[in-house]
Amino acid sequence: MPHRDLSILIVDDNRLRATIIEDGLREAGHNTVTVINSSNDTARKIVETAPDVVVIDLENPNRDRLEHFFSLSRALKKPIAMFVDRSDAAEIEAAVDAGVSAYVVDGLKKERVKPILDMAISRFNAFARLSRELEEARSALEDRKIIDHAKAILIKNRGLSEADAYALLRRTAMNQNRKIVEIAQSLITASGLLEP
Amino acid sequence: MLPEYRITAGFVPLTDSMLLIVAKEKGFAGSEGVDLTLIKESSWANIRDRVAIGHFDVAHMLAPMPIAATLGLTPLAVPVIAPMALVLGGNAVTVSTALWAKMKAAGAPDTLAAGPVGKALASVVEGTERKLRFAVVHPHSGHNYELRYWLAASGIDPDRKVEIVVLPPPLMPDALATGGIDGFCVGEPWNSIAIAAGRGRIATVKAAIWPRSPEKVLGVTEAWAVYNPDALSALLRALYLAAEWCGQPANHAEAAGLLAQSAYLDAPAELLRTALSGKLDLGGGQTEQIAEFFIPHAHAATFPAAWQALWFYSQMVRWGDVAHTPENASLAHGTFRPDLYRKALGGIAPALPTLDKPGIQTGPFFDGIAFDSQNLDHYIASQRPYA
Numbered sequence: 263m264p265h266r267d268l269s270i271l272i273v274d275d276n277r278l279r280a281t282i283i284e285d286g287l288r289e290a291g292h293n294t295v296t297v298i299n300s301s302n303d304t305a306r307k308i309v310e311t312a313p314d315v316v317v318i319d320l321e322n323p324n325r326d327r328l329e330h331f332f333s334l335s336r337a338l339k340k341p342i343a344m345f346v347d348r349s350d351a352a353e354i355e356a357a358v359d360a361g362v363s364a365y366v367v368d369g370l371k372k373e374r375v376k377p378i379l380d381m382a383i384s385r386f387n388a389f390a391r392l393s394r395e396l397e398e399a400r401s402a403l404e405d406r407k408i409i410d411h412a413k414a415i416l417i418k419n420r421g422l423s424e425a426d427a428y429a430l431l432r433r434t435a436m437n438q439n440r441k442i443v444e445i446a447q448s449l450i451t452a453s454g455l456l457e458p
Numbered sequence: 459m460l461p462e463y464r465i466t467a468g469f470v471p472l473t474d475s476m477l478l479i480v481a482k483e484k485g486f487a488g489s490e491g492v493d494l495t496l497i498k499e500s501s502w503a504n505i506r507d508r509v510a511i512g513h514f515d516v517a518h519m520l521a522p523m524p525i526a527a528t529l530g531l532t533p534l535a536v537p538v539i540a541p542m543a544l545v546l547g548g549n550a551v552t553v554s555t556a557l558w559a560k561m562k563a564a565g566a567p568d569t570l571a572a573g574p575v576g577k578a579l580a581s582v583v584e585g586t587e588r589k590l591r592f593a594v595v596h597p598h599s600g601h602n603y604e605l606r607y608w609l610a611a612s613g614i615d616p617d618r619k620v621e622i623v624v625l626p627p628p629l630m631p632d633a634l635a636t637g638g639i640d641g642f643c644v645g646e647p648w649n650s651i652a653i654a655a656g657r658g659r660i661a662t663v664k665a666a667i668w669p670r671s672p673e674k675v676l677g678v679t680e681a682w683a684v685y686n687p688d689a690l691s692a693l694l695r696a697l698y699l700a701a702e703w704c705g706q707p708a709n710h711a712e713a714a715g716l717l718a719q720s721a722y723l724d725a726p727a728e729l730l731r732t733a734l735s736g737k738l739d740l741g742g743g744q745t746e747q748i749a750e751f752f753i754p755h756a757h758a759a760t761f762p763a764a765w766q767a768l769w770f771y772s773q774m775v776r777w778g779d780v781a782h783t784p785e786n787a788s789l790a791h792g793t794f795r796p797d798l799y800r801k802a803l804g805g806i807a808p809a810l811p812t813l814d815k816p817g818i819q820t821g822p823f824f825d826g827i828a829f830d831s832q833n834l835d836h837y838i839a840s841q842r843p844y845a
Contacts, residue, residue, distance in 0.1 A: 323626035325501040326596050329533075330624035333597070354534070355511050363507070 268370075269294040270378065271313035273304070273322060279389045283317065286381050300324040305331055315375060316365040317382050320358065332365055353379070360386040405443040412446035415453050461493035463689035468497050468505045469518035471723045472627070473646040473733050474545040474674045476713060476754060478518060481693075481700035483716045490696040492689070498721065501626065502596045509677060510534040515686070516693065518544060519677035522598040522770040525793045527677075529771075529780055531598070539683055540675035541798035542694050543762045546753040548673050549601055549664035550649040550738070551608070553641035554634050557582065557590065558659035558741070568744060572666040572824035576612025579661070583619050593625040593633065593642040600664070600673045603773040605643040608667045610841075611825040617777070634658050645673070646733035646752070647725050654729065659741035665750050668823045670757050672766040675794070683798065691802035698760060698803055705755025710734040760799075765819055765831035767794040772834060776841045787834060 270292055274280040280297045287295045296311045298304060300322055308316075308331065316332075318325060353376075357363055360383040366375050409431065416427035431449075435442045465487075469475040478496055481487045487494040497514065499505050506523065508514045511534070524538035553561065564585075566578035583590060594601040606616040616622055625633060625642070631652035633639045641661070642648075652658045664671060676697065683690050703709055714731035717723045723730065732738060736751030753759045771790035775782040822828040829837060 320504050320507075321500055323500040323628060325503040326626060327624045329503055330597050351511070354507075358507055358511055358513065363503075 267294050268292060268314045268374065268378070269311055270296070271308065271311050271316045272297045273300065273316065273318040273324070273328065275299045275322060276319065276389075279319070279386070282385050282389055283382055286385050287378065290377065290381060292378070304328065314367050314370055315378055317378070318363055318365070319386070320361045320363055325363070328365075356383050360384075361390070362386045408443050408450065409446045412449045415449060419453070461488065462491035463686075463692055464493045464495070465515045465689060465693055466495045466497060466513070467516045467518070468499050468508055468514040470499055470502065470505065471725075472518075472648075472674075473717065473723070473730060473752065474548050474754075475518045475722070476704055476717060476734075477544050477697045477700045477760075479716055479722050480704055480713060481696045484700065484703060486699040486703070487693070487696040490692040490699075492692050492696050494693070494696070496722075502599075505677075506532060507534055509538065509679060510536045512679075512682075515682055515689075516676055516678045519675055520596055520599040520601075521672045521675045521766065522600065522603065522774065523596075524675065524677045525767055525770055525774070525790050526598040526779070528789050528793045529774070529786060531774070531779055537680040538677050539680050539793055539795050539798075540677055540762045540767070541683065541690060541795045541802075542676040542697060543672055543760050543766070543794075544674040544676060544697075544754075546670050546672060546757060546759045547663075547665045547750060548752040549604065549643055549645045550660045551605065551641060551643045551662050552630075552634070552649045552652050552658045552741075553579075553661045554637070554639075554658050555656075555741070556637075557640045558661065560586075561661065566661070568740075570660065570662050570666050570740070570746065570748065572608055572662045573612075575662045576608055576614075576824075579609075580613045583614050589619070589621045590640040591621045591623060591638070593623050593630055593639045593644075595627055595644055596624060597779070598774075600671070600770075601643040601645070603770060603777075604664055604667050604671070606777060607773070607823065608662065611823065611827075631655055631657050647723065647729050650729050650733055650738060651725070653739050653741045656741075660738060663748055663751060665748060666824060669750060669821050670753065670759075671820070672763075672770075675762060683795075690798065694799060694802035695806060698807060701755040701760050704734075705753075705759075707735065762794040762796055762799055763819060764791050764794045764796060765829065767791055768831045768834060769829050772829070772838050772841070775838050782835075782838055 270287055272280050272283055272295065284295050284297055298307045304324065318328065357379060362382050364379045364382065412431060413424060413427040416422050416430060417424060422430065431442050431445050435445045467478050469478050482494045482496055502520060502523065505517045505519060506527065509517050524540045526532050527535050527538040560582045561578040564578040564581040566575045592605060594605055596602065609616040609620065614620060627644050627648040630642045630644060630648055634642065634652055635657040649660055653660065678690065704713055710731055714727045714734060717730050718725055718727035734752060736748045737745060738748055739745050767790050771787060774780045780786055818828045818830045820829060
């Protein structure tokens with residue numbers, strides 16, 4: 263039996279992540295998807311969109327406000343409860359681990375909501391992985407610059423070759439049980455202090 | 459010494475998360491064998507969820523939260539107990555500059571006295587066509603219940619004459635400035651932040667509405683407490699020692715510096731120092747030393763008296779959160795656990811409070827009425843006019 267299209271509201275201040283979730287929902291055949299952030303007039307938007315499912319990121323400080331709003335039965339035609347109430351423990355943990363939570367209107371069948379939350383969880387996790395990789399790449403690039411700067415100082419002040427300068431940094435790091443970038447940073451700082 | 463117990467605690471960046479921060483940073487946790495990890499959270503809903511699923515072993519909680527969880531009033535309801543209180547007092551009611559001007563004209567004094575200030579507010583409410591809107595941090599909070607008590611005792615029906623909304627504290631100062639709300643009841647540093655930005659005026663304080671009243675507690679699932687009794691006792695000792703340290707005015711400046719760090723409150727140290735000292739800028743150039751504004755240690759501040767839980771329960775009944783039955787009252791009463799507090803602190807607390815004896819154990823509210831936990835039915839019935 264065909265179902266009425268579910269109205270889904272995504273509350274996320276991270277626009278990129280919200281877009282990723284929205285795309286996923288549309289690919290899964292959900293056409294009534296609204297994205298808002300917490301600076302919008304949230305209450306009005308909720309009343310307007312009359313969502314069946316609300317997906318919210320856990321970093322959002324507005325969770326308390328939204329939950330209170332959901333609990334006011336006069337604000338909405340159908341009361342909204344937390345999805346995880348009716349879910350199993352593993353699902354709850356997976357959602358909180360991923361940093362997402364969902365609320366659904368009372369009476370909505372679990373089988374209809376589970377794929378939505380599963381999708382949100384997997385996209386939240388994928389987004390977190392991407393952000394982490396990006397951060398690692400950025401910090402690797404930053405480290406590279408610091409080490410190059412330190413090498414340049416050694417080449418200039420000690421007359422070392424580039425290979426020897428790097429070997430000296432690496433040896434010092436190993437002896438002191440520290441990272442090469444830390445030794446490089448100390449060297450840059452020290453050299454800055456000694457400059458006239 | 460290697461730490462014997464690894465404990466992860468969630469907290470919301472407010473002045474009254476102080477005991478956890480000080481226990482870690484000043485080494486009280488370490489000396490009790492506790493390796494304490496603190497995780498900052500952005501909502502009370504996250505605190506509730508992450509305690510329920512075991513991400514956090516313990517957490518900084520609004521005092522009514524364990525009661526609401528135990529009574530099954532919240533999502534993910536698992537029995538949560540409060541083996542320790544974390545502070546008495548600390549909240550204030552701040553109103554917009556425009557509302558304060560009207561309240562002044564209606565006779566509000568500059569003294570923070572809850573009675574006359576409430577009376578002035580009542581006359582403004584009567585004379586204002588639209589409903590004034592007040593914000594609190596959470597429905598199950600000391601803020602909500604003390605604001606409602608103050609309004610009701612001042613002759614203002616909090617459900618019909620005004621509107622009470624939930625708003626995260628960081629959004630309150632702006633909402634006050636733009637007219638989205640007319641006032642709020644919140645803990646520090648958020649009143650001081652709004653005042654420093656020239657956006658409002660402190661009308662009254664929790665200490666004036668109900669002197670020495672409970673505010674935050676340490677929340678723990680009953681299951682965690684049962685399976686980790688030694689770890690819990692060690693943590694309670696560390697927090698007690700932290701409370702002793704925090705209770706010394708000479709330590710306020712250092713404590714403010716610890717709290718100010720970006721991993722914790724991420725707020726100006728000077729502002730936090732004034733909040734800890736209780737010498738607050740009320741707005742409009744008036745600074746006041748408020749008696750017993752924020753009490754981390756004195757007056758048995760950390761003792762989780764069961765009558766405190768019953769008072770919060772009486773207000774949950776009063777405002778329609780839960781039906782009053784002997785079973786519910788008993789569940790609420792059992793949420794605060796002085797027995798665990800005593801067990802942990804028998805060796806170090808000089809004189810353990812006897813505050814959980816039956817009868818009236820606390821001073822009256824600003825309206826002269828005291829809470830008598832032995833006459834709960836009568837107390838609840840006497841508050842019916844606005845329920």
